[in-house]
Amino acid sequence: MERLISGQDVVVATGPSSGKTLAMALPIVAALAEDPTATALLLYPMKALAQDQLGKWTELARALGVEGRVDVYDGDTPSHRRPRLRAEGQILLTNPYALHQYLEWHHRWAPFFKGVRYVVVDEGHWYRGVFGSGVALLMRRLGRVLARYGADPTYAVASATTGDASLLGERLLGRPVAVVDRDGSPQGARTWWAWDPDLDPERSPFVQAVDLCRFLVRQGSQTLAFLPSRRMAEALAQAVKERLPEGATPDSGSSSAVASYRAGYRPEERRELERGLREGTLRLVASTCALELGVDVGGLDAVVLVGYPGSVASVRQQAGRAGRSGRDALVVYLPQENPLDRYFLRRPRELAEGKVEVPVLNPRHKELAVRHLLCAAAEFPLRRDELPLLGAEEEDATSLEKAGLLAAIPNGWSYAGRVRPAEAVSLNALTARQVQILVAGEVLETWDEHRARREAFPGAVFLHQGEAFRVRSLDLEPGIAVAEPSTDGLTTKALTLEEARIERAPSGAASDLGLGTVSIRETIPAYKVLDRGRVVDVRPLDLPPVEFTSEGVWLTWGRDGSTSRSGSQYRDLTLATPSPGGLHGAEHALVALVPLIALCEPGDVGGVSSVHHPDTGRPTVLVYDAFPGGIGIAPLLYARVRDWVARTVDLLSSCPCQEGCPRCVLSPRCGSGNQPMDKGAAWALLAAWLAAHDG
Amino acid sequence: MPPRDRMRNRAYNSGVDEKRYLASLARAFGGAGVAPAIPPAAPVPLGAGEEVPTAYGPCLALVSAHPARLAFPDRSLSTEAVAQAFSLLFGIGPVREGGLRAAGARTFADLAAHPRYGPQARGWLSALARGDLALLHDGISRRFSPSHDLLLHLLAFADREDLVFLDIETLGLSSLPAFLIGIGRLNGDGIEVRQYLARTLGEEPAILSALREELPPQPIVISYNGKAYDWNHLRGRCAYHGLGPLPEPVHLDLLFFARRRWGGELHDCSLGAVERAVLGVERELDVPGEYVPALYENYLRTGSAASLLPVIAHNREDVLTLTRLLSVLLDRVTRPG
Ligand SMILES: [Zn+2]
Numbered sequence A: 001m002e003r004l005i006s007g008q009d010v011v012v013a014t015g016p017s018s019g020k021t022l023a024m025a026l027p028i029v030a031a032l033a034e035d036p037t038a039t040a041l042l043l044y045p046m047k048a049l050a051q052d053q054l055g056k057w058t059e060l061a062r063a064l065g066v067e068g069r070v071d072v073y074d075g076d077t078p079s080h081r082r083p084r085l086r087a088e089g090q091i092l093l094t095n096p097y098a099l100h101q102y103l104e105w106h107h108r109w110a111p112f113f114k115g116v117r118y119v120v121v122d123e124g125h126w127y128r129g130v131f132g133s134g135v136a137l138l139m140r141r142l143g144r145v146l147a148r149y150g151a152d153p154t155y156a157v158a159s160a161t162t163g164d165a166s167l168l169g170e171r172l173l174g175r176p177v178a179v180v181d182r183d184g185s186p187q188g189a190r191t192w193w194a195w196d197p198d199l200d201p202e203r204s205p206f207v208q209a210v211d212l213c214r215f216l217v218r219q220g221s222q223t224l225a226f227l228p229s230r231r232m233a234e235a236l237a238q239a240v241k242e243r244l245p246e247g248a249t250p251d252s253g254s255s256s257a258v259a260s261y262r263a264g265y266r267p268e269e270r271r272e273l274e275r276g277l278r279e280g281t282l283r284l285v286a287s288t289c290a291l292e293l294g295v296d297v298g299g300l301d302a303v304v305l306v307g308y309p310g311s312v313a314s315v316r317q318q319a320g321r322a323g324r325s326g327r328d329a330l331v332v333y334l335p336q337e338n339p340l341d342r343y344f345l346r347r348p349r350e351l352a353e354g355k356v357e358v359p360v361l362n363p364r365h366k367e368l369a370v371r372h373l374l375c376a377a378a379e380f381p382l383r384r385d386e387l388p389l390l391g392a393e394e395e396d397a398t399s400l401e402k403a404g405l406l407a408a409i410p411n412g413w414s415y416a417g418r419v420r421p422a423e424a425v426s427l428n429a430l431t432a433r434q435v436q437i438l439v440a441g442e443v444l445e446t447w448d449e450h451r452a453r454r455e456a457f458p459g460a461v462f463l464h465q466g467e468a469f470r471v472r473s474l475d476l477e478p479g480i481a482v483a484e485p486s487t488d489g490l491t492t493k494a495l496t497l498e499e500a501r502i503e504r505a506p507s508g509a510a511s512d513l514g515l516g517t518v519s520i521r522e523t524i525p526a527y528k529v530l531d532r533g534r535v536v537d538v539r540p541l542d543l544p545p546v547e548f549t550s551e552g553v554w555l556t557w558g559r560d561g562s563t564s565r566s567g568s569q570y571r572d573l574t575l576a577t578p579s580p581g582g583l584h585g586a587e588h589a590l591v592a593l594v595p596l597i598a599l600c601e602p603g604d605v606g607g608v609s610s611v612h613h614p615d616t617g618r619p620t621v622l623v624y625d626a627f628p629g630g631i632g633i634a635p636l637l638y639a640r641v642r643d644w645v646a647r648t649v650d651l652l653s654s655c656p657c658q659e660g661c662p663r664c665v666l667s668p669r670c671g672s673g674n675q676p677m678d679k680g681a682a683w684a685l686l687a688a689w690l691a692a693h694d695g
Numbered sequence B: 001m002p003p004r005d006r007m008r009n010r011a012y013n014s015g016v017d018e019k020r021y022l023a024s025l026a027r028a029f030g031g032a033g034v035a036p037a038i039p040p041a042a043p044v045p046l047g048a049g050e051e052v053p054t055a056y057g058p059c060l061a062l063v064s065a066h067p068a069r070l071a072f073p074d075r076s077l078s079t080e081a082v083a084q085a086f087s088l089l090f091g092i093g094p095v096r097e098g099g100l101r102a103a104g105a106r107t108f109a110d111l112a113a114h115p116r117y118g119p120q121a122r123g124w125l126s127a128l129a130r131g132d133l134a135l136l137h138d139g140i141s142r143r144f145s146p147s148h149d150l151l152l153h154l155l156a157f158a159d160r161e162d163l164v165f166l167d168i169e170t171l172g173l174s175s176l177p178a179f180l181i182g183i184g185r186l187n188g189d190g191i192e193v194r195q196y197l198a199r200t201l202g203e204e205p206a207i208l209s210a211l212r213e214e215l216p217p218q219p220i221v222i223s224y225n226g227k228a229y230d231w232n233h234l235r236g237r238c239a240y241h242g243l244g245p246l247p248e249p250v251h252l253d254l255l256f257f258a259r260r261r262w263g264g265e266l267h268d269c270s271l272g273a274v275e276r277a278v279l280g281v282e283r284e285l286d287v288p289g290e291y292v293p294a295l296y297e298n299y300l301r302t303g304s305a306a307s308l309l310p311v312i313a314h315n316r317e318d319v320l321t322l323t324r325l326l327s328v329l330l331d332r333v334t335r336p337g
């Protein structure tokens, strides 16, 4: 932490609850106590989190003798208190959504902004994907505004362990950062179990999870189970309750000692739950991932992960709930039926100790950068030399001038639009056009149009904080989708047909590997309705195709299955010439394992395979970033392609199936019904590619 | 597979070309659309305007002279009025004031030797004697509402040249550009209205700069809702363009006085409504305020002053109405009794 004092920007990457906040807060608060004119701005990804943390900061500030005010300043701050906080606040906690609105009013913030010596970004791993990219651009705007007030603060990003903390810090802040990597929390040993549900084909994986939790509670372990949805969490809690005796002593577990938890609980309810866990009256809590953040439950005896939560980083967060100092704890991993879940069943060690994914974010995203450029222009007139800082070029500014959104002034441009850009730009949306998801007349979520077209088709079921909703109608012109709560437990999966053309690829790259700009055309011909994972219906859709430009990575093979550099010694690996089934299988498996490399959701990428792709002229598998403009996934895949392909080869060789199954090459989203499919050929193609690429 | 050339030439968004992309941005942010920019030098028949140079480039000034009858309060009467307001002194409420008056005190002069209130009373007397407008304004504003008659009495201590009647036109509320700043200054027995016009939005820093050069060091701003809006807006725009802070004015916002005086009879206290009811003025063909941004934008798009002239006239009328309204308000305080 000496770095922080000496003014160096840092990323503090640690495990959960290892006191990262305290380690960071101490030097900052001490510095502010010494200089009453210095201030600190603390960013939390959500309002509730800032409220949660206020107490800690206040306490520390008081203990060290900070004179100014310590408070939360956000949308909930009553307007009569605001001028005073801006004038007298020394430590202010806020969130990116609020800051995004305030920057334009900088002259009112002058007293506070002039003094900013520290900017703290807590829960840094939260800033990824579209939101993270938007916040990264917001941080550049903040730095620019502060510089105009003569402030040159030190930045500190606190983050749960991430794959490449310095890269995260650099992308988020736009400047190089030092990494402080440590885990200071006192913990006992953790034992990890990987539970293979296939070993007991008589009982469903869910019933096995119920029995496992009941067993843990009965033998006295205080247990926390994480499930993918609220429905599953409630079902598990209910099933365990039914199997436990009433009124037994708490330690052996009674039905009243079981609860479920989800997002959206009021603070009192959360405190109640925290108390129950701390005092030991609660023996089992079945939760959605909502419990990951900001709820202090202390250390438990056991954590059960039902299904892979989507990232190793999440696994670490969730597993981190197990174990209090000096006592051993158990973490059980129980996979569901898909390639990612399956992958980790064979490699629990990777869950426990392996590398964590790198969060993807792309502050160079053209369309986002242009929109934040307008926000910046409304904060201070743009100078020519500031454009690169904001990820823009002169060309962008002149087009915006043509559109009447910027006006040329001496030495630059001023904002000339009719609406406040901060109002028109959402930190959560990639494109300017947005769709509001209405439930009972209230806005539940706001999606950009691209996402809505892919995921909010009539009939689609989506989860909001673990709760299921079904879309009734989608109207792109006013940008409204109407949805209703769905209680029947059915889920949906869109089938997707993809076409990809390579628009631009840097020349000179190896011919068996490429990275470049791609044009994508996705059609959703139908969607599946599933009941507990089983397909009960396939309903056709008549939607116009979604077309967009993005970034993609492609692998190619020679016509005979060799890669450009492969010698004849690998040719026997390919079993046959690259067949449509082999390429198709390789595409599915590669797409399925993308989240191992780049922190994103499975639907955030798509794939295309072809025995003769018109743009490479060779057998090709292409994987693309499904966000228009690209959110940074493809460059990461390109940089870590060996790791990615090797793990995919591993998945294919370790799956016990013969013909291919949902745990390896069969994709529930495949628009061509997983036909043709050849798992063996897929394995051989990828192994040959890897061997050639290594050589 | 779609034909190659259709897949190409695509901007960042889902299947849009650059023009449509820019148009969609313009829609989202309310820009003027893809239209040729108007060069400032284009001959625009805006009437008798003169180009004024500023440190931030040129802008246009439209100057007109009008008769104005404004009788300022008499200095000795106003001094008397202020000196009688015991409740200006900290620590004096209605009860204590009653006691002091019963004991024979009439003005601050009678309290000058008072053990408790003497220092404050002497301070006020000295400020009144010096005619220290800023101090008097500050003291009265601290104790009384912004519509108190004593604030009008302050004009007895003012230099007529320091009065600035102010009204501005902008592209919208909050932090959007201002394009027309109208100010009225008294001279002789008339008023000169100067309107600084940004012929392109790029000239906004120039009109702000022209205003700053025009403002006296200690201006007395007369506005209608200008505390919340016009002055505030100008302050924000100056900060935006990095022009440095505006002087801290003595600000008489006539909206407050109008509300106190006529709010009971008129439920609408907008400038137009007060003008009609109190001054009996009925404007021909006035521009409703909400159309102002669209008219300016039309001017930007077409380069034709046809849509702008009514806005300029509207702004000039607003400035003149401020002088008439102030005159009516002053009538009461200048008339003894
Ligand atoms: Zn399999």
Ligand SMILES: [Zn+2]
Binding pocket: A584, A588, A667, A670, A671, A672, A674, A675
């Ligand atoms: Zn497929």
